[in-house]
Structure formats: C-alpha cells, structure tokens
Amino acid sequence: MAEDDEGRKKKQIIKQEIINIQEGAPEWMATFSDLVTLLMCFFVLMFAMSTTQQETYKELVKSLKSALGAQAVPESGTREGLIMHPIPSEKSPENQAVDDMGAMIEKEMDEIVSEVRELVLFNKLGGEVSVTKTDAGVVITMSDLLLFSAGGTQLSPKGLEILEKVAAVLSKLAYHVKVRGHTDSEPITSSIYPSNWELSSARASTVARLLVANGVPPFYISAEGYAQYHPVATNDTAQGRAQNRRVEIVYERDSIARQFEDMYNK
Incomplete structure (x- = not known):
C-alpha cells in the first residue's frame, strides 16, 4: 500500500513538471524574438552604412578642397537629393598673378632645356654636354x-x-646667366695660376667672353670660379675627377x- 502511494506521488510530480514546461513562454514570444533580432540587425547595418558614407564624404571634401581651395567646400555633411552649388574660388588677383607667373617661368625653363637638348642630340654631344632643370633653375654642364x-x-x-x-641658343634669352668654373682637387702647378681658384675663374671668364x-x-653675364669646392663626384678616382672638371652655364x-x-610692372 505504501509503495502505491509513493508511485502516485512520483506520477504527480512528473505530471506537474510537464505542466510547468508547457506553461513556459507563450508561442508568440518566438516570433517576437525573431522580429527584435531582425530589427537589431537592420539598425546595425544602417549604422555601418552611415559610417562608410561619412568616411567617403570626408575623402570627397579633402579632394575638393585641394582642387577648389580650403573654403570652397562646407564642413557639414550632405544628404542624397541635395544639390551642392559650385562656389567660386576665393583666390585674390595677386595670388592668381603669382600662379600665372609661376606657370610662365616653368614653361620658359622647359623651353630652354628642350632647345639645349636638341642641340646636344643634333651634334652628338651626349656625355660632354648635358642640361638639367632643378629647383634652382636650368644648368648646362660642359666637360673641360x-x-x-x-x-x-x-x-x-x-x-x-x-x-x-650654344651661344646661338642663349643669345635669344634675355635673362641673367652665370658661368661657373669648377676643377678637381688636384693642386695646380703653374706660374700663371697659383691655385684652382684662379684656374676655375679664368675658364669661366673665357667662356663668358665667347658668349x-x-x-x-x-650685362646679362657673370663669371664665377668655385675651384674644387663644389664636386659632383668623388675626387678619389680619375673618372670622378673628370666629372668635377667642368663649366656650368x-x-x-x-x-x-x-x-x-x-x-608685369611695365
């Protein structure tokens, strides 16, 4: 009899546990949970897209600023559908004149380089005469x-x-030109030229007189001697010393x- 009572109690406990399980969260909670999850994914996606667009906009602003000037593009963001009207450049007439002059100078230097290179190619002087454009100007180098x-x-x-x-080309140019004489580091032994200073200056003067x-x-020409103190190569080898012995125009x-x-001022 006691065993039957104990069996009934166990059955009641199991039945109650089944009821408790069935009485858990209602079925609509599963659908609601899925909806909330989808909404969260949607907003995360929107946030990510917004961040990407903001970075893209920053890059666009940076590019436009470099092309149109620092004040030509507003700092605030824009939205699709809005039209950004072009804003005129705020360069002053003085700045515009400086830019124009810089372009003219570059063009003139390029033309000098082009004419001298044509002369070098036509006369097959590669290795003996060269011309380069640097930040300081145009340098025509001739080997001694x-x-x-x-x-x-x-x-x-x-x-x-x-x-x-070379003079036929340079005579067309109304700019000041410097003739620079250079030597290697070997000391000179001459009663006429006691040092490389005199030798380099004399060579520069000779070229200037011919021009x-x-x-x-x-009145456009000056002659300068630099001796051995502005080498372009090492003085430890014969080849290097040969490169250092030069005249520059x-x-x-x-x-x-x-x-x-x-x-401009005239």
Whole structure:
C-alpha cells in the first residue's frame, strides 16, 4: 500500500513538471524574438552604412578642397537629393598673378632645356654636354675635356665650335646667366695660376667672353670660379675627377622671375 502511494506521488510530480514546461513562454514570444533580432540587425547595418558614407564624404571634401581651395567646400555633411552649388574660388588677383607667373617661368625653363637638348642630340654631344632643370633653375654642364687642355684656359677647336652653337641658343634669352668654373682637387702647378681658384675663374671668364662675342648681352653675364669646392663626384678616382672638371652655364629661376616681374610692372 505504501509503495502505491509513493508511485502516485512520483506520477504527480512528473505530471506537474510537464505542466510547468508547457506553461513556459507563450508561442508568440518566438516570433517576437525573431522580429527584435531582425530589427537589431537592420539598425546595425544602417549604422555601418552611415559610417562608410561619412568616411567617403570626408575623402570627397579633402579632394575638393585641394582642387577648389580650403573654403570652397562646407564642413557639414550632405544628404542624397541635395544639390551642392559650385562656389567660386576665393583666390585674390595677386595670388592668381603669382600662379600665372609661376606657370610662365616653368614653361620658359622647359623651353630652354628642350632647345639645349636638341642641340646636344643634333651634334652628338651626349656625355660632354648635358642640361638639367632643378629647383634652382636650368644648368648646362660642359666637360673641360671638351673645352680646354689640361691646366689651360684656351678653348679647343671643338669646344669653340660647340660654344658658338650654344651661344646661338642663349643669345635669344634675355635673362641673367652665370658661368661657373669648377676643377678637381688636384693642386695646380703653374706660374700663371697659383691655385684652382684662379684656374676655375679664368675658364669661366673665357667662356663668358665667347658668349658675349656671339651675341649674348654682356650685362646679362657673370663669371664665377668655385675651384674644387663644389664636386659632383668623388675626387678619389680619375673618372670622378673628370666629372668635377667642368663649366656650368646657369639660368637661375630667380633671375627669370625678376624678368617676368619687370614685364608685369611695365
């Protein structure tokens, strides 16, 4: 009898547990939970898209600022459907004039380089005459092997011929030109030139005189000697010393700029 009572109690406990399980969360909670989850995913997606658009907009603003000026693009964001009207550049006439002058100077330097390179190619002077455009200006470099004998200042026949052709190009230019003489570090032993200072200065003067004789206005020319103190290569090798022995014809950017300023002010 006691065993039957105990069995009935166990059955009642199991039945009650089944009832408790069935009386848990109602069935509509599953659908509601799915809906909340979908909404959360939707807002997370919207937030991610908004962040991406903001980064894209920042890049767009940065690009437009560089093209139109710092004040041409508003700092606040925009929305799709709104039209951004073009804002005129706020450059002053003075700044515009500076930009125009800079472009003219660059164009003039490029033309000088182009004409000298054409001369070099036509006369097959690669390795003996070169021209480069730098931040400081245009530099025409001529090897002393082409121009002078060792330790001398008298122009060789070939050097004379080439310098006359170079002068024909330079005589068209109304800019100040510097002729710079350079030597290697080997000391000179000469009663006429006690040091490389005198030798480099004399060579620069020789080239300057020839340019004047071939049509370059003398008031546009200056001659300078730099001795061995501005090398372009090592003085420890014969090849390096040969590169250091050179004459440079230099059109400085500042001198070209001054000529353009004088033209604007007239």
